[in-house]
Amino acid sequence: MSKALYIAEKPSVAQEFAKALKINGQRRDGYLESDTSVVTWCVGHLVTMSYPEKYDMKYKRWSFDTLPFLPRDFKYEVIPGVQKQFQIVKGLLNRPDIETIYVCTDSGREGEYIYRLVAQMAGVKGKKEKRVWIDSQTEEEIMRGIREAKDISEYDNLAASAYLRAKEDYLMGINFSRVLTLRYGNSVSNYLSSKYQAISVGRVMTCVLGMVVRREREIRSFVKTPFYRVVSSIVLEGEKFEGEWRAVEGSSYFQSPVLYKENGFKKKEDARGLIQSLSSVQPLSCTVEKVERKKENKNPPLLFNLAELQNVCSKLFKISPDETLAVVQELYEKKLVTYPRTDARVLSTAVAKVISKNISGLQNYGPAADAAKEALSMGTWQTIAKTRYVNDKQITDHYAIIPTGQGLGNLKGxxxxxxRVYETIVRRFLCIFYPPAVYQKVSIVTRMGNESFFSSFKVLVSEGYLKIAANSFARKKASDTEGRAAEGKSEEDSEDVACDAALLGALQKLKKNDILSVDSLNIKEGETSPPKRYNSGSMILAMENAGQLIEDEELRAQIKGSGIGTSATRAEILKKLFNIKYLSLNKKTQMITPTLLGEMIYDVVNCSIRQLLNPELTASWEKGLTYVAEGSITEQEYMDKLEHFVRIRTNQVEASNYQYALRQFFDASAQYYKKPERSTRSASSGKQGGKSS
Incomplete structure (x- = not known):
């Protein structure tokens, strides 16, 4: 009797498939079996690309003579530590009674790659292979995925892009790391008085290093500039409010060179001069020139993708992106949330049709039970497909991270x-079924002579979704701050001043040409701020947006798909940069800074392969992989471009000679560090080969 084989990426996932398939058969060594089905698993990657010395022992020694290394056919091998499981999986894949193979690895590029390598090494032939593509590990979703499984050939383009991504990282990593180490490794190690220093570079990690170093140098070179604003203290029915002077058209200072910006002076004496000229007429008063009242709706934010969740968790919980990924992966495996490695922040129309199931399940989740009940009773879920929260065009592999409404019993463990991360995901999800928050905004322009003063007020008149946005564990005083962080917003997002009901009532009565008394005119001193350092969350967002830290979610949507790395790899790339001591992470604040070694590597790359530091170029490589996955360009076209890039840049570095210039750059950075950081030879450099000559 023929059987079906289900192959998952991890043992825990295989267990969920076995439960869904009602496999009560025996647990064997490395698999589960019943009368009709067999379930087995990989343990992450079972197969990897071979080191260059497996092609020829001459490549073991790092030498200019063997560069660039561009093999025609790539070699692969089973990872030594997982040989046993590979042999078990290989045996099952080729078992005569196995007729159909259901590929149940993670639904994404990397999951596709994991299986394809195993099938390639196992020599699978003559079997039906079907791809199971699921968004959560609930029993219902697993069975749907099996039912609707497509022939694996439909994912050939995705597999091609996965192979190319690995080849790209391999070729750039090996060729550029070797050639830079051979040419400049001694310059780095001699300067640091350390042992042999391998220079580790990569398509994505070097670009990220460049972003951090450039930001640090911008901060260092930043010179604070003082500026002086003039504000009026205006009296209204016993209340006071401020007006900010601006040099608009008609002002005596319009476009004057003494201004820092429209609303401030470079020198204090000029601000005093303005106050003196305005104070010539006593008592001080102003005329209302313009009053504008309007209501402003603030919609719930879009749902979480992985980058947005990592950013919020960095702010709320001070955990790193790889810790966030580990947490949300666990929530996924416990059936609590949908697939985490997603770039989408919206739902699909198919999911929108059955979304009431997710909400219903959350009625049993204590911290948000009332919110879930209210969301259901309002009935907005019935029309959610017509909102900005549902858009099939913005989804590639998976929709946004949302709670399944199931697996709640697993929370206690x-x-x-x-x-807390789970609650944050739940609240972001439920918010989209609530109405917008409504603010009353009042904007006033007052005049003193030729000069205009501006005031703006904002009062929350209807909470809308905000009443459920803040987490239950938030301290009362911190709840607003936390709510803003959970929405991915900063304190500086709003220039409007909050005001109490008494002042708002008085403001509502104001009309044009009213004359108000001015209590005083004052100077407020400020100074320009340096750029902010990246923290682990903002770094992930900057990577998602090709090096631009874009807070505005609509702008982010416009350049979607142009990021550095992928949602699945960004956290791991950052972690590697911390491990090889190119970057430092402050665990308390999650702030990222370069090390001296990191700055030195930046200078080496900046002199020799500057393109690796360019976020837009790095993003364009990622976009190219997407084109391969979509079938827009062929695998060969991409490979030709890649080999040309590697060959040209490797030869350029070999011909370069920047040792003298680099010494000056190293000196410039070293002054900001107490002492040179002694660096030990990394395990990875040991694997790659011998010393540079």
Missing amino acids: LSLTSQ
């Missing part, structure tokens, strides 16, 4: 941080 999770860490406090995991429980």
